[in-house]
Amino acid sequence: xxxxxxxxxxxxxxxxxxxxxxxxxxxxxxxxxxxxxxxxxxxxxxxxxxxxxxxxxxxxxxxxxxxxxxxxxxxxxxxxxxxxxxxxxxxxxxxxxxxxxxxxxxxxxxxxxxxxxxxxxxxxxxxxxxxxxxxxxxxxxxxxxxxxxxxxxxxxxxxxxxxxxxxxxxxxxxxxxxxxxxxxxxxxxxxxxxxxxxxxxxxxxxxxxxxxxxxxxxxxxxxxxxxxxxxxxxxxxxxxxxxxxxxxxxxxxxxxxxxxxxxxxxxxxxxxxxxxxxxxxxxxxxxxxxxxxxxxxxxxxxxxxxxxxxxxxxxxxxxxxxxxxxxxxxxxxxxxxxxxxxxxxxxx
Numbered sequence: 001x002x003x004x005x006x007x008x009x010x011x012x013x014x015x016x017x018x019x020x021x022x023x024x025x026x027x028x029x030x031x032x033x034x035x036x037x038x039x040x041x042x043x044x045x046x047x048x049x050x051x052x053x054x055x056x057x058x059x060x061x062x063x064x065x066x067x068x069x070x071x072x073x074x075x076x077x078x079x080x081x082x083x084x085x086x087x088x089x090x091x092x093x094x095x096x097x098x099x100x101x102x103x104x105x106x107x108x109x110x111x112x113x114x115x116x117x118x119x120x121x122x123x124x125x126x127x128x129x130x131x132x133x134x135x136x137x138x139x140x141x142x143x144x145x146x147x148x149x150x151x152x153x154x155x156x157x158x159x160x161x162x163x164x165x166x167x168x169x170x171x172x173x174x175x176x177x178x179x180x181x182x183x184x185x186x187x188x189x190x191x192x193x194x195x196x197x198x199x200x201x202x203x204x205x206x207x208x209x210x211x212x213x214x215x216x217x218x219x220x221x222x223x224x225x226x227x228x229x230x231x232x233x234x235x236x237x238x239x240x241x242x243x244x245x246x247x248x249x250x251x252x253x254x255x256x257x258x259x260x261x262x263x264x265x266x267x268x269x270x271x272x273x274x275x276x277x278x279x280x281x282x283x284x285x286x287x288x289x290x291x292x293x294x295x296x297x298x299x300x301x302x303x304x305x306x307x308x309x310x311x312x313x314x315x316x317x318x319x320x321x322x323x324x325x326x327x328x329x330x331x332x333x334x335x336x337x338x339x340x341x342x343x344x345x346x347x348x
Contacts, residue, residue, distance in 0.1 A: 037256075054225060062225065078285070147186035151204070155191075
């Protein structure tokens with residue numbers, strides 16, 4: 001698609017055009033993945049963070065945040081519960097917390113790998129050095145999620161303190177891929193100062209990176225942050241960005257994000273109908289779920305893991321899709337430089 005075609009679908013308010021876009025995205029997703037929706041078990045193990053991103057509810061200087069950290073044994077217990085429920089992928093997510101040294105993360109990953117040799121282990125713990133990433137990979141981590149948040153330099157500076165650099169975040173993603181991880185990137189829709197051209201740049205960056213997963217969710221303001229007074233992102237625009245990403249990256253995995261479900265009650269179902277094919281039920285202990293509050297009014301903070309799983313599976317089936325508890329590896333080529341399949345669709 002040309003830049004002009006993409007910008008047209010980013011900015012359109014024509015409902016019929018949007019529905020046509022979603023139908024095309026569903027067709028491409030079904031061609032590669034059928035109607036399967038893959039489950040990942042999310043373990044939010046720390047809400048401490050050294051960074052001060054302007055949009056984030058657990059930023060370093062956020063006031064009134066009840067901080068917590070899970071022990072290695074607590075994390076393993078979450079994995080045991082998840083495996084017992086049928087999960088074959090664990091996602092360990094946290095703020096950039098220096099308490100968890102490279103050695104601690106390596107030992108946690110190794111313990112999970114030893115107990116669950118056939119499961120996929122995903123880390124989402126921010127920017128670290130190449131040696132750190134290599135150690136985690138050698139210990140048994142398969143995947144790494146690092147949302148780039150925006151590919152536009154000026155927009156990145158407007159959302160982050162001067163100490164954080166977009167170039168460094170992008171370099172981390174390319175390093176992770178070079179090591180051999182299945183990588184995930186992603187961005188928010190509707191953040192302050194974002195333009196249609198910013199979103200176009202996100203899509204072009206993702207085309208170059210060719211990640212195995214892309215997380216796209218609406219911006220939702222968090223109390224006590226510099227962006228608390230800004231409006232939330234638009235549901236329709238978020239869904240169009242999901243669909244456009246599916247068309248441009250037909251073999252990537254696309255989560256139906258919790259943020260979309262927070263913005264609107266059927267947001268995750270709508271994302272599946274726009275080309276998404278992953279959900280991430282929460283395996284974290286119930287007593288800490290409300291504390292991992294990246295934004296206000298986050299859903300699914302009070303459900304036991306089994307209850308959350310049953311609810312999500314029923315909603316997926318009701319939408320016409322099939323819950324799949326397998327690893328659901330991405331069809332993006334595993335090694336860098338191997339991507340050869342791109343689609344070109346004329347939408348207008």
